[in-house]
Amino acid sequence: xxxxxxxxxxxxxxxxxxxxxxxxxxxxxxxxxxxxxxxxxxxxxxxxxxxxxxxxxxxxxxxxxxxxxxxxxxxxxxxxxxxxxxxxxxxxxxxxxxxxxxxxxxxxxxxxxxxxxxxxxxxxxxxxxxxxxxxxxxxxxxxxxxxxxxxxxxxxxxxxxxxxxxxxxxxxxxxxxxxxxxxxxxxxxxxxxxxxxxxxxxxxxxxxxxxxxxxxxxxxxxxxxxxxxxxxxxxxxxxxxxxxxxxxxxxxxxxxxxxxxxxxxxxxxxxxxxxxxxxxxxxxxxxxxxxxxxxxxxxxxxxxxxxxxxxxxxxxxxxxxxxxxxxxxxxxxxxxxxxxxxxxxxxxxxxxxxxxxxxxxxxxxxxxxxxxxx
Numbered sequence: 001x002x003x004x005x006x007x008x009x010x011x012x013x014x015x016x017x018x019x020x021x022x023x024x025x026x027x028x029x030x031x032x033x034x035x036x037x038x039x040x041x042x043x044x045x046x047x048x049x050x051x052x053x054x055x056x057x058x059x060x061x062x063x064x065x066x067x068x069x070x071x072x073x074x075x076x077x078x079x080x081x082x083x084x085x086x087x088x089x090x091x092x093x094x095x096x097x098x099x100x101x102x103x104x105x106x107x108x109x110x111x112x113x114x115x116x117x118x119x120x121x122x123x124x125x126x127x128x129x130x131x132x133x134x135x136x137x138x139x140x141x142x143x144x145x146x147x148x149x150x151x152x153x154x155x156x157x158x159x160x161x162x163x164x165x166x167x168x169x170x171x172x173x174x175x176x177x178x179x180x181x182x183x184x185x186x187x188x189x190x191x192x193x194x195x196x197x198x199x200x201x202x203x204x205x206x207x208x209x210x211x212x213x214x215x216x217x218x219x220x221x222x223x224x225x226x227x228x229x230x231x232x233x234x235x236x237x238x239x240x241x242x243x244x245x246x247x248x249x250x251x252x253x254x255x256x257x258x259x260x261x262x263x264x265x266x267x268x269x270x271x272x273x274x275x276x277x278x279x280x281x282x283x284x285x286x287x288x289x290x291x292x293x294x295x296x297x298x299x300x301x302x303x304x305x306x307x308x309x310x311x312x313x314x315x316x317x318x319x320x321x322x323x324x325x326x327x328x329x330x331x332x333x334x335x336x337x338x339x340x341x342x343x344x345x346x347x348x349x350x351x352x353x354x355x356x357x358x359x360x361x362x363x364x365x366x367x368x369x370x371x372x373x374x
Contacts, residue, residue: 186293
């Protein structure tokens with residue numbers, strides 16, 4: 001015996017259909033009543049989306065994933081309030097689309113929606129792997145967001161303006177130094193923000209990043225201004241774990257704190273946005289400083305391969321698999337040339353004296369900075 005439903009909520013015609021389905025299962029040797037109990041038990045014990053997120057973040061932390069904090073923050077902010085109460089296996093595309101629609105249309109944040117979609121899809125992929133759900137509701141979901149590849153980079157005269165106007169901007173000293181350090185090293189913002197003192201060789205002035213975006217170690221040779229920035233920031237954050245610790249002090253504190261967090265994800269971009277009118281420059285973002293450094297190095301004659309090494313981009317062709325040479329000399333030389341250019345630009349008396357890219361290129365060639373001594 002089993003209960004099919006309650007009248008009048010279930011009509012007689014619906015009851016007949018359910019009866020026929022159950023009777024057919026009995027003919028096939030299955031117990032429909034037992035199957036119903038198991039299904040109800042599964043439904044009762046199934047993870048909600050909020051519980052799934054907790055398990056996913058715990059798994060990501062165990063895997064050593066660096067972006068777990070960002071993913072947790074974005075998913076908790078945008079996904080959990082809408083579908084956090086739902087059982088994960090019941091989530092469909094129709095439940096997710098309004099979340100991304102609001103970000104794209106109402107909040108005008110298409111890139112944010114694109115990132116959130118990636119985090120959501122990744123979480124549900126793990127749920128499928130754990131057999132918590134049969135399929136990923138993100139599969140086949142299209143946001144229709146076109147990737148606009150940014151090409152913005154600062155010209156030599158803009159570098160001069162950025163460098164000197166930043167010193168007068170209303171933002172913390174540590175943030176100003178971090179932005180300049182990005183330009184001097186061509187490193188990613190997250191690498192600079194989370195830079196640790198223990199990864200710095202202060203004698204050789206080499207910064208070793210243990211694990212980067214491409215899962216490989218990366219060495220950064222600190223010349224001139226990059227070295228000077230480390231010396232300037234040390235009195236502020238030298239007692240802490242992070243080189244660019246989150247500190248609002250303008251002057252060096254008498255007792256530098258020992259438990260600083262690293263700069264937040266939006267700290268660098270917020271500093272530029274808040275001072276956009278003061279800087280009086282065409283719109284740019286912190287990541288454009290990395291593009292500026294790469295463009296400057298290439299413009300001064302560095303081979304494309306050197307620029308790729310400077311940016312720590314991976315060779316995906318078959319030669320890259322066999323070629324395990326570290327390219328430290330090329331990396332060091334590219335940073336030396338980059339430092340020469342920055343020094344020539346920012347040390348000018350006024351903006352009218354700033355040399356053009358072609359003039360800088362000729363200077364580098366004449367001075368023989370590329371020359372290698374064997």
